[in-house]
Amino acid sequence: MSMSASTELDEIRIIEQGVPPTRFARxxxxxxxxxxxxxxxxxxxxxxxxxxxxxxxxxxxxxxxxxxxxxxxxxxxxxxxxxxxxxxxxxxxxxxxxxxxxxxxxxxxxxxxxxxxxxxxxxxxxxxxxxxDPEGNPPAPDVTISEIRTPDAEWTEWEWKALEIDTNCREIIDNVVDMAHFYYVHYGMPTYFKNVFEGHVAIQEQRGESREDVVKWDDPEIPRLLGNRSVAAYHGPSFMTDDLVYIYDRYEVESMLINCHYPVGPDKFVLMYGISIKKTEQVPAEIAEQLMEAMIGYIGIGFEQDAEIWKNKTRIENPLLCEEDGPVYQLRRWYEQFCVDVADVTPEMVQRSEFELDTSRPVEAWKAEVAANLARQAGEEERV
Missing domain, CATH: 2.102.10.10 (Rieske [2Fe-2S] iron-sulphur domain)
Known part of the structure; x- marks a missing residue:
């Protein structure tokens, strides 16, 4: 091998796959x-x-x-x-x-x-x-599942779905900090994105807009989805609650989305998701029930899109990141606390950390792409 070829090889980023842990999270x-x-x-x-x-x-x-x-x-x-x-x-x-x-x-x-x-x-x-708990210990008093649905309101019954996915369950955890995939996989456009890690809780706050080039509303009788506000929190390694507000052109829909999983084995987990809608003056019971059926279908498409990615991607321990990719390594350090003995949990795993991404550059690029896609689609329609 020549010196130049050797130097070029040294500069190539090599993927380190690592080995999925055989120990299940506490x-x-x-x-x-x-x-x-x-x-x-x-x-x-x-x-x-x-x-x-x-x-x-x-x-x-x-x-x-x-x-x-x-x-x-x-x-x-x-x-x-x-x-x-x-x-x-x-x-x-x-x-x-x-x-x-x-x-x-x-x-x-x-x-x-x-x-x-x-x-x-x-x-x-x-x-x-x-x-x-691999060590056989009971949960500490502060390791709890916080209030899921506020008791001061009436909610619909849970609409619940489950699917089995053949990969290690840490893949779904990475989504907590993955701002950009919401645009490319789920057809949303995050305009605000922040993470907070503290103790056994990892929070994702975001606001987003719908992609007009992908999600179409041609029927004026159907409310038009403009975007969403979301505060999602993992309480421990596998249970996420998401205070999710869908913003329509006629009203706002307050909902509680559950995203949770349990491992079957090192390379398989069961993913479950459910939704319950808050009944309000704008969204009375009959409308809430109708919306819930539509929303669980829409949300299910999103999880299926994730599952398709996980099915075809490789495990990567050393992801190569840009500034807008979020605190991937910090998230994984937070998650590690559930995979080691309690005595081995370090302060860095549980200390409070906040990360707010600057979404101005991504949003500028994405809006330009959406405009170009809409222009191309309009041109194709005229030719037809």
Whole structure:
């Protein structure tokens, strides 16, 4: 190899893919809507490299156990609920919500060591959460899920969707700071963008406008979407609440968007998203219900666009960034606190940090591109 070729190779940025972690993040993970688990049946959830059984006892309280029976390995999620216990389909050993074998119908007594792993469950605002900690510790008092929907208003029921994605779940976390992808992937135009990291919370504040060259409104009867305001916050490694206001030409729609996930394994996670709309004088119940159906479809398209990117991209530990790309490395440092022992959490991972991007240059470039696209589209229509 010549000296010039060697020098040129040295200057090429080489992607470092790294290895997806096999350890799953410490924190509260949402498993979905409470109503889906309160039907008197056990439910199977593959998460954290294992299988869980989720069921409600006679009082309607959610219980979560390891799915595999400690007797002979039967799958409890394929069994039935009997009283406050889930009964194994193999030999009818009955396990209560505390992880203790409560009864073996054919046995004189229950072995003293007949216990299985109980997972800490929490129900909040009609959602079910499970606590995961590789060290086996309970959550610290300040590690909580904050208020989801304000109690001083009436809201629609959750509209909820889920999809399984074959990649490591950190890919979705990077979106917290990725301002530019909203234009190229989701057809919005961020005009304001700020991140705040502190403790176990990561916040994304943004305002944006709709792209007229992509999103068309030809029917005057349909309200025209002008843009949005958003304050989204990850509470821990996997649960994001988004106070999202859609700005239409006739009214504003206040909503709560949930973006959450739980890992199935190192290279697979379940992504869930849901929306609830605040009922107001401008948006009464009947309009809120109609809007919710439309909005969950629109939001779903956005998540599917992300999933298509994740499916085809490579993992990259050393992304090459420009000034307008946001604090990617700082975000990953914040996220690292959930992937190490509590004793190894450093002050840099949890200290307060604020980053406000200057969006003037991107917006100028994007508006010019939108204008050019609209002119091209108008020319094509005239030729037709």
């Amino acid at each position: 924190g509260w993970h949402c498993l979905g809507l409470a109503r889906d688990y309160k039907d008197g049946k056990p439910h199977s959830v593959e998460a954290f490299g294992t299988k869980l059984v989720v069921f409600a006892d006679s009082m309607g309280d959610i219980k979560i156990l390891d799915a595999y029976c400690r007797h002979m390995g039967g799958d409890l999620s394929q069994g039935v609920i009997k009283g406050d216990a889930v009964a194994c389909p193999f030999h009818d050993w009955r396990w209560d919500g505390n992880g203790k074998c409560a009864d073996i119908p054919y046995a004189r007594r229950v072995p003293p060591l007949a216990r299985t792993r109980r997972w800490l469950a929490m129900e909040k605002d009609e959602l079910i959460f499970v606590w995961h």
